[in-house]
Amino acid sequence: xxxxxTRPLAGGHRPARRRAAWALAAVVxxxxxxxxxxxxxxxxxxxxxxxxxxxxxxxxxxxxYGKLLAPVLRADLPGDxxxxxxxxxxxxxxxxxxxxxxxxxxxxxxxxxxxHGPARSRLRAVARLYDDYAxxxxxxxxxxxxxxxLRGLRVGLxxxxxxxxxxxxRILTAAGLDPDRDITAxxxxxxxxxxxxxxxxxDAFFWSGGLPTGAVQTLSEHFPVKLVQLGDLIGxxxxxxxxxxxxxxxxxxxxxYPDMRDSRAVPTIAVANLLITTDHEDPAVVQRVTQAxxxxxxxxxxxxxxxxxxxxxxxxxxxxxxxxxxxxxxYLSVKP
Numbered sequence: 001x002x003x004x005x006t007r008p009l010a011g012g013h014r015p016a017r018r019r020a021a022w023a024l025a026a027v028v029x030x031x032x033x034x035x036x037x038x039x040x041x042x043x044x045x046x047x048x049x050x051x052x053x054x055x056x057x058x059x060x061x062x063x064x065y066g067k068l069l070a071p072v073l074r075a076d077l078p079g080d081x082x083x084x085x086x087x088x089x090x091x092x093x094x095x096x097x098x099x100x101x102x103x104x105x106x107x108x109x110x111x112x113x114x115x116h117g118p119a120r121s122r123l124r125a126v127a128r129l130y131d132d133y134a135x136x137x138x139x140x141x142x143x144x145x146x147x148x149x150l151r152g153l154r155v156g157l158x159x160x161x162x163x164x165x166x167x168x169x170r171i172l173t174a175a176g177l178d179p180d181r182d183i184t185a186x187x188x189x190x191x192x193x194x195x196x197x198x199x200x201x202x203d204a205f206f207w208s209g210g211l212p213t214g215a216v217q218t219l220s221e222h223f224p225v226k227l228v229q230l231g232d233l234i235g236x237x238x239x240x241x242x243x244x245x246x247x248x249x250x251x252x253x254x255x256x257y258p259d260m261r262d263s264r265a266v267p268t269i270a271v272a273n274l275l276i277t278t279d280h281e282d283p284a285v286v287q288r289v290t291q292a293x294x295x296x297x298x299x300x301x302x303x304x305x306x307x308x309x310x311x312x313x314x315x316x317x318x319x320x321x322x323x324x325x326x327x328x329x330x331y332l333s334v335k336p
Contacts, residue, residue: 051077051285054085054093054102057159057189059215061132062089062106065304072296076288088189089162091115094276098123103281104289108132108163108208109272113243113320119278125318126275126290126327130210130309133252134167134269137197137216138204140224140261147175147230156188156196156205164189167271168206170244174236194219204228208271210306211256220259227252227260231267246271246320273306274318279325286326294330 051073056062066084073082085102087093090111096102098119104126112123138144144153150172157179158164165187169179179185186205188196193205194215207213219225234249250270254263275293277286294312301308316323316331323331 050081050083051104051289052083052085052102054087054096054105056087056089056093056106057162057191058086060089060190061209061213061304061306062087062093064214065106065300065307068300068303069293069296072292072299073289076292077285080285087161088159089164091163091166092161094123095161097276097278100278100280104275104277107274107276108167109246109274109320110243111163111166112274112276113246114166122278122280123321124277124279124281124286124324124327125321126277126286126324127293127310127315128318129273129275129293129315130306131250131270132163132208132273133211133250134171134230134271135207135209135213135216135252136171136204136228136230137194137207137219137225138228139197140226142204142226144204144228146228146232147171148177149228150175150204151177151182152184153203154184154186154201156186156193156202158193158206158208159187159189162189163271164206164208167208167247167269170237170240170247171206171230171233171269174233174240190215194223197225198223210273210304210309211252212305217257217259220257224261226262227257227266227268229267230269234269237269272317274321276321277324281324281326283324283326283329286324287330288326290327290330294334 053066055066070082070084085096087096090107093105093107094111094115097105098117136147144150157168172179177183186202188202188205190207190213193202196202197205198219207216231249234247237247238244247269250268252266252268254265294310297307297310312334
């Protein structure tokens with residue numbers, strides 16, 4: 001009786017087939033991991049912690065920008081909690097980020113240039129956002145026509161940790177006034193200064209912010225005020241030191257505050273605003289934050305008009321800080 005034929009070839013190929021199957025499975029797993037990593041959930045799961053953004057004083061542009069940006073970040077960083085931290089403004093914001101109390105913040109370029117704390121070398125920029133305009137607001141009937149006319153008056157200079165305090169003191173110095181002797185300096189920010197001007201407790205106040213600033217607009221709707229030109233001080237201002245080189249001449253258009261009694265174009269001084277972080281931050285998180293800021297421009301800009309200035313072509317110009325690695329990756333990924 002003939003025996004059934006044996007099948008040595010089939011049995012001999014089993015190890016090879018098994019190896020091929022394992023290799024295929026490894027490829028599938030690798031591809032699945034890559035898809036997960038590139039998905040919003042994969043990227044958002046990098047930290048599973050809290051992302052803190054320092055903003056500013058209530059009714060200021062930083063404060064409103066932060067409130068509108070927060071839900072965008074929550075959507076783009078699932079698994080992370082986004083927390084907003086109020087502050088006095090640029091100077092304090094930089095301290096918050098440098099000390100690790102905040103992960104991201106807004107700050108004027110001049111305030112960044114002025115910072116020389118121990119973490120100075122670790123500061124990084126995410127994007128250049130929009131320009132702040134120095135604004136000197138007085139009652140419509142005031143005789144003040146320049147910063148030089150503030151001598152002897154009660155002037156709101158912003159809080160000590162604010163960018164407006166920094167630029168206001170420099171403007172007064174450029175005008176030949178000593179901020180501590182020639183005026184009565186009042187530490188009033190944009191959250192309190194309009195009300196103090198309206199009630200007669202201030203003769204003038206400085207503000208540095210995007211156009212229009214809601215608190216100034218609201219004031220002009222209920223109380224007759226005007227803007228004082230500051231354009232004559234750009235030369236003396238730039239001569240004050242290295243940080244002052246971040247100031248440039250600018251003009252506030254006549255329709256910036258349409259309800260002001262004397263609605264006209266007003267020469268002034270502008271300085272860039274930056275979104276900053278440190279090199280401690282995960283580059284993948286920074287990349288997602290950068291994308292969120294750029295992608296939300298129109299949505300936020302519909303409410304915070306200065307945000308309309310956010311643009312890929314200018315966002316990378318973040319002097320005096322280098323771009324963060326995560327931000328650089330984002331800009332390279334969308335480069336035409």
